[in-house]
Amino acid sequence: MNPILRIFLERAAVYLGAALLAFVCGFPLFWMALTSVKPDREIITATPSFWTGAAHLDAYRRLFDQTKFETYFVNSVLVAGGSTLLTIAVAVLAAYGITRFRFRGRESIATVMLFTYMFAPIMIVIPFYIMMRKLGLANSHLGLMLSYTSFSLPFSMWLLRSFFQSIPIELEQAAMIDGASRPQAVVRVVVPMALPGVIAVSIFTFIVAWNDYLFARVLIGKDDLKTLPLGIQDLYESSVTDWGMIMAAGVVITIPALAFFAMVQRHLIAGWGAGGVKG
Amino acid sequence: MATTNRSSPLGPLDLPRPEPRERRVPEHLWGYVLVAPAVLLVLGLILYPVGYSFWLSLHSKHAYMPIETFIGFENFVWIWEDxxxxxxxxxxxxxxxxxxxxxxxxxxxxxxxxxxxxxxxxxxxxxxxxxxxxxxxxxxxxxxxxxxxxxxxxxxxxxxxxxxxxxxxxxxxxxxxxxxxxxxxxxxxxxxxxxxxxxxxxxxxxxxxxxxxxxxxxxxxxxxxxxxxxxxxxxxxxxxxxxxxxxxxxxxxxxxxxxxxxxxxxxxxxxxxxxxxxxxxxxxxxxxxxxxxxxxxxxxxxxxxxxxxxxxx
Amino acid sequence: MTKHSAFARALRAGAAAVALAVFAAAPAMAQKVVNVWHTEPNPRTKAVIDGIIADFEKENPGVKVVQEALAWGDLDKKMQAALASGAFPEIAHGQAYNERSLSAKGLLRPMNDVIASIGEQDIFPVVRKLNYNEKEKTYYGLAHAVGVDLTIYRKDMMREAGLDPEKAPATWREWIDQLKKLTDKSKGRYGLSLAGPGFFINEDIYMWVGSNGGRLFDEKGRPTFTEKPVIETLEFWKELADCCLAPDWLSRGYLDTFGDVATGKAAMIVGWGRGTDYFEQYAPDAVAKGDIGVFKTKPVGPSAGGKPFLTQFDSEAWMIFKNSKHPEEGAAFLKFFHRADNYLKYIQSVPVHFFPVTQSLRTDPRYLATPAFQKWKFWVDAQHEVIEKYEPKPVMITEWKDLDFPFIAELANSTILVDMVTEVTRGQRTPVEAARRAQQRAEQLITQLGYRKW
The missing domain is CATH 1.10.3720.10 (MetI-like)
Structure with missing residues (x-):
């Protein structure tokens, strides 16, 4: 085959594939956004239009005026943020302990941790609720944070462990020779080098917490404590399904996440990849 | 001190800068201390509930009424025929x-x-x-x-x-x-x-x-x-x-x-x-x-x- | 800025977040808190309740009322969690069958005082019958409002099909004939749309069995799914599914069925007065032309034998939990809530669906002046007629005595009846086979729960 033609075909295939991928992933987002600004009459119709001349933000106004969407949003940010910080703190300590100290049971701890990564929430949700109740943590954000943290920990530790293993001990030693204390050496040398791992762990935990439905449904009853998934489900099921408003809610949740994700995706791939492959 | 520190790959380097005011914690204990929060969380919030599920599976238990009877493997027999x-x-x-x-x-x-x-x-x-x-x-x-x-x-x-x-x-x-x-x-x-x-x-x-x-x-x-x-x-x-x-x-x-x-x-x-x-x-x-x-x-x-x-x- | 201090800041932020969460979770101290769980997450209703709460708190310093609106599907789950843990709300909505089993367990506070403050004789007789415990001469609950399930249809589509838009079908046979004329599969139009989620199939099966002279349980609580009225109902359902329902009817949510009528995909549905909102939002033209109608009666099956039709009473009851922290304050709040002024506001938040439980409010000029009634008076009147004449019953209850069986909630939330219907309408089992399997599963469930009495 003519090499120029071949290169051309290859490029064409790449762009075609990229367009297809972008369409499949992007169209639902576009459709959600479009529905949220369409007038009601253009929403429920058998011949949907792909643009609207009468875009308006009524659905968003309804969302913020008539529902506790803001509360749900703040709750979700709080819970997901808190879980993420807690997970990072606990996982960094544990991963560091496992890679830098020798002690009995070290390997078995790592194995058991990895093993628990395979547990699904559905397997433990009943006893989990009873325990949280006894601890007085049902109907609290702390209870949710603890559950997300314990569910993200195994993966996070596993991932950070492989990062820490790949960081030469000599670097820490060098820093300590230069006069740093051990915690300083960890914070200044080890953590920055493991940053892709830390970012990957935070995103992983954040997603777990941000998306969870089951634990939140079982643990949280108070309206003021509901996270977004619960709030949206209840909106969806409440007396009148307001498609415009539901889609507006989807957009409001989606846009910040999309922006955040676009910012960190490079680190994410480096982080998860490195951890995933070596583990 | 050198001998206790040998357990850590980082240990010997602590030698040039000992901190006499502090009582040194043995290195291997540090490992436990650092891992403890993670282990406790996973143990308490995942492994314990799993164990509790095993125990529950041998019982006929109502979700909230106080009905709880030990029935051995009967649940599993039912499941097998279900x-x-x-x-x-x-x-x-x-x-x-x-x-x-x-x-x-x-x-x-x-x-x-x-x-x-x-x-x-x-x-x-x-x-x-x-x-x-x-x-x-x-x-x-x-x-x-x-x-x-x-x-x-x-x-x-x-x-x-x-x-x-x-x-x-x-x-x-x-x-x-x-x-x-x-x-x-x-x-x-x-x-x-x-x-x-x-x-x-x-x-x-x-x-x-x-x-x-x-x-x-x-x-x-x-x-x-x-x-x-x-x-x-x-x-x-x-x-x-x-x-x-x-x-x-x-x-x-x-x-x-x-x-x-x-x-x-x-x-x-x-x-x-x-x-x-x-x-x-x-x-x-x-x-x-x-x-x-x-x-x-x-x-x-x-x-x-x-x-x-x-x-x- | 060094990394160290950045890290410290992150830690501080984390600590602050945790502290905030703990703070948010802690109940306000030094106040008597009355928790109210209800199943009306509609923003308008929630706002009205908030208003009533504010007035109540003004009159009762030191008491704080917290409302929690739950999607109805979550109520049972949440109630179980509360029961499992012993952490009861002061007040909650509950299905009629839950009210009985909870009071049988001694968990509910008698509400005779609340009823008295409203005026017992003022309450519609059928509501009294529903909430009154004959054996103990006690009320353990009171419906917050009632509503009746009716056949809703498009008059214009009836006319187009050459049918009299005012003539309600008297029998299933007549109904099917009507529906067939209203169905045009090539145009994607169907005579009927039914909601597919399990809860709604339970609703339809018990109503239709009841409208066919049948029952779901015998005197001792043994299921009677293999009796003729049930089998005939399944045959009827199969015929409906084949002739007059959309192929994806099982996926139609309750509200989707309203959408179907709004867009003309279906000519008829069975449903509640809540749907008026939906029609006003999505089918303003049909509403303006008066093309949305409801029938005052429902058809009966071949074995009805002169018995009237059975339709559903939406009648979740307020219950007060005896072992909650502040049951007395809870009772005080319910009395306040049911004062005519407050209750009127509540009823008017969903005016067509919330039919008042008191006869005095029904004739109150302020109620009759509800703006929505200009368009929807016929709908409210139709419900009134059913409430006076036909003894609607709550979900799963074909006979009043069924309220006393302790396993109705478990059976309703199992998928036994739903699977029976699904298997028949899909042609996977014959009505007799499916009924036999459901009978066996239900008997096993009741046995496993320890409630077998036959």
């Missing part, structure tokens, strides 16, 4: 394998594509990873909206483009499993992309150059260079994703619920939930979780064995 249990396993397998294979195919394909350089790659990449970030409830509502038979845009697009004279009814009993598999693929394939893409980025480009010199085409390059390199990561991804899909609860529950349409996608997690929280038979439900747990553990062990043997051969 037509609906076996059906839930079958449906679960269809869902797990169906959505897993699609995720792998689409995910690897997308990763290969995103590893090429082209204008707008960053944008497409962010877009392609995004569905994974979306809360399940939003995915479900969006899919219900798009694939709605009355005013769904999918029907309109399929029929309008002449792809099919009449679009399938996505949410009827014949198609709901397929629709759910497609929706699951859409939202979960980025997991595969992330893992594979990361690995692809570390492949030595000279391997491809060498293959090209040997006259290998795109397909052969993939088969002989790429695939061996991503095998390891695929192994892990397949294991994890299978487990996640087999135990998937929220997406299926929100998609189809318990009865009606849910009849056609009532996988083991859904069946467990209905038994525990619908029929309020927590003991029976716990027995189902124990079975789920045992099956997955067995799967993981066998899978690892096979892979190891493969690796050594």
């Amino acid at each position: 037509e609906d249990f076996w059906r839930s396993i079958r449906l679960g397998m269809v869902y797990a394998f169906g959505s897993l294979s699609l995720q792998i195919v689409v995910g690897v394909g997308a990763a290969l594509l995103l590893n090429q350089s082209f204008v707008g790659r960053g944008f497409v990449r962010a877009l392609a990873l995004f569905p994974y970030m979306m809360p399940t409830i939003v995915v479900v509502i969006l899919m219900r909206w798009i694939f709605n038979d009355s005013y769904g845009v999918a029907k309109f697009l399929i029929e309008g483009s002449g792809l099919m004279a009449r679009a399938p009814v996505f949410f009827d009993p014949d198609h709901v499993m397929l629709t759910m598999i497609l929706a699951s693929t859409w939202t979960f394939f980025p997991f595969v992309v992330i893992g594979v893409l990361a690995r692809l980025q570390t492949i030595d480009l000279e391997l491809y150059a060498a293959a090209k010199v040997d006259g290998a085409g795109v397909l052969r390059q993939f088969w002989h260079v790429t695939l061996p390199q991503i095998r390891g990561v695929l192994f892990v991804i397949v294991l994890l994703r299978f487990m996640f899909m087999f135990t998937k609860f929220d997406l299926i529950w929100l998609f189809a619920g318990a009865g009606g349409l849910g009849y056609f996608v009532r996988t083991l997690p859904i069946y467990t939930f209905v038994k525990s929280f619908g029929e309020l038979q927590v003991g029976f439900g716990a027995a189902l979780s124990v079975i789920m747990f045992t099956m997955l553990s067995a799967f993981a062990v066998v899978y690892f064995r096979l892979f190891r043997r493969d690796e050594h051969a």
Whole structure:
């Protein structure tokens, strides 16, 4: 085959594939956004239009005026943020302990941790609720944070462990020779080098917490404590399904996440990849 | 001090700067101290509940009425004879394998594509990873909206483009499993992309150059260079994703619920939930979780064995 | 800025977040808190309740009322969690069958004082019958409002099909004939749309069995699914599914069915007065032309034998939990809530669906002046007629005595009846086979729960 033609075909295939991928992933987002600004009459119709001349933000106004969407949003940010910080703190300590100290049971701890990564929430949700109740943590954000943290920990530790293993001990030693204390050496040398791992762990935990439905449904009853998934489900099921408003809610949740994700995706791939492959 | 410190690879370096005011904690204890919070959390909030489930599975226990009787393995006998249990396993397998294979195919394909350089790659990449970030409830509502038979845009697009004279009814009993598999693929394939893409980025480009010199085409390059390199990561991804899909609860529950349409996608997690929280038979439900747990553990062990043997051969 | 201090800041932020969460979770101290769980997450209703709460708190310093609106599907789950843990709300909505089993367990505070403050004789007789415990001469609950399930239809579509838009079908046979004329599958139009989720199939099966002279349980609580009226109902359902329902009817949510009528995809549905909102939003033209109608009666099956039709009473009851922290304050709040002024506001938040439980409010000029009634008076009148004449019953209850069986919640939340219907309409089992299997599953469930009495 003519090499120029071949290169051309290859490029064409790449762009075609990229367009297809972008369409499949992007169209639902576009459709959600479009529905949220369409007038009601253009929403429920058998011949949907792909643009609207009468875009308006009524659905968003309804969302913020008539529902506790803001509360749900703040709750979700709080819970997901808190879980993420807690997970990072606990996982960094544990991963560091496992890679830098020798002690009995070290390997078995790592194995058991990895093993628990395979547990699904559905397997433990009943006893989990009873325990949280006894601890007085049902109907609290702390209870949710603890559950997300314990569910993200195994993966996070596993991932950070492989990062820490790949960081030469000599670097820490060098820093300590230069006069740093051990915690300083960890914070200044080890953590920055493991940053892709830390970012990957935070995103992983954040997603777990941000998306969870089951634990939140079982643990949280108070309206003021509901996270977004619960709030949206209840909106969806409440007396009148307001498609415009539901889609507006989807957009409001989606846009910040999309922006955040676009910012960190490079680190994410480096982080998860490195951890995933070596583990 | 030197001897105690020897247990740590970092230990000896502490020697030049001892801190006499502080009582030194033996190094191996530090290991325990650092690991303790993680271990306590996992032990208390995951392993203990799992143990409690085992205990519950030997009882007939009502979800809230004070009815609790030890009945040995009777729950398991019931389950063995329960037509609906076996059906839930079958449906679960269809869902797990169906959505897993699609995720792998689409995910690897997308990763290969995103590893090429082209204008707008960053944008497409962010877009392609995004569905994974979306809360399940939003995915479900969006899919219900798009694939709605009355005013769904999918029907309109399929029929309008002449792809099919009449679009399938996505949410009827014949198609709901397929629709759910497609929706699951859409939202979960980025997991595969992330893992594979990361690995692809570390492949030595000279391997491809060498293959090209040997006259290998795109397909052969993939088969002989790429695939061996991503095998390891695929192994892990397949294991994890299978487990996640087999135990998937929220997406299926929100998609189809318990009865009606849910009849056609009532996988083991859904069946467990209905038994525990619908029929309020927590003991029976716990027995189902124990079975789920045992099956997955067995799967993981066998899978690892096979892979190891493969690796050594 | 060094990394160290950045890290410290992150830690501080984390600590602050945790502290905030703990703070948010802690109940306000030194106040008597009355938790109210209800199943009306509609923003308008929630706002009205908030207003009533504010007035109540003004009159009762030191008491704080917290409302929690739950999607109805979550109520049972949440109630179980509360029961499992012993952490009861002061007040909650509950299905009629839950009210009985909870009071049988001694968990509910008698509400005779609340009823008295409203005026017992003022309450519609059928509501009294529903909430009155004959054996103990006690009320353990009171419906917050009632509503009746009716056949809703498009008059214009009836006319187009050459049918008299005012003539309600008297029998299933007549109904099917009507529906067939209203169905045009090539145009994607169907005579009827039914909601598919399990809860709604339970609703339809018990109403239709009841409208066919049948029952779901015998005197001792043994299921009677293999009796003729049930089998005939399944045959009827199969015929409906084949001729007059959309192929994806099982996926139609309750609200989707309203959408179907709004867009003309279906000519008829069965449903509640809540739907008026939906029609006003999505089918303003049909509403303006008066093309939305409801029938005052429902058809009966071949074995009805002169018995009237059975339709559903939406009648979740307020219950007060005896072992909650402040049951007395809870009772005080309910009395306040049911004062005519407050209750009127509540009823008017969903005016067509919330039919008042008191006869005095029904004739109150302020109630009759509800703006929505200009358009929807016929709908309210139709409900009134059913309430006076036909003894509607709550979900799963074909005979009043069924309220006393302790396993109704478990059976309703199992998928046994739903699977029976699904298997028949899909042609996977014959009505007799499906009924036999459901019978066996239900007997096993009741046995496993320890409630077998036959």
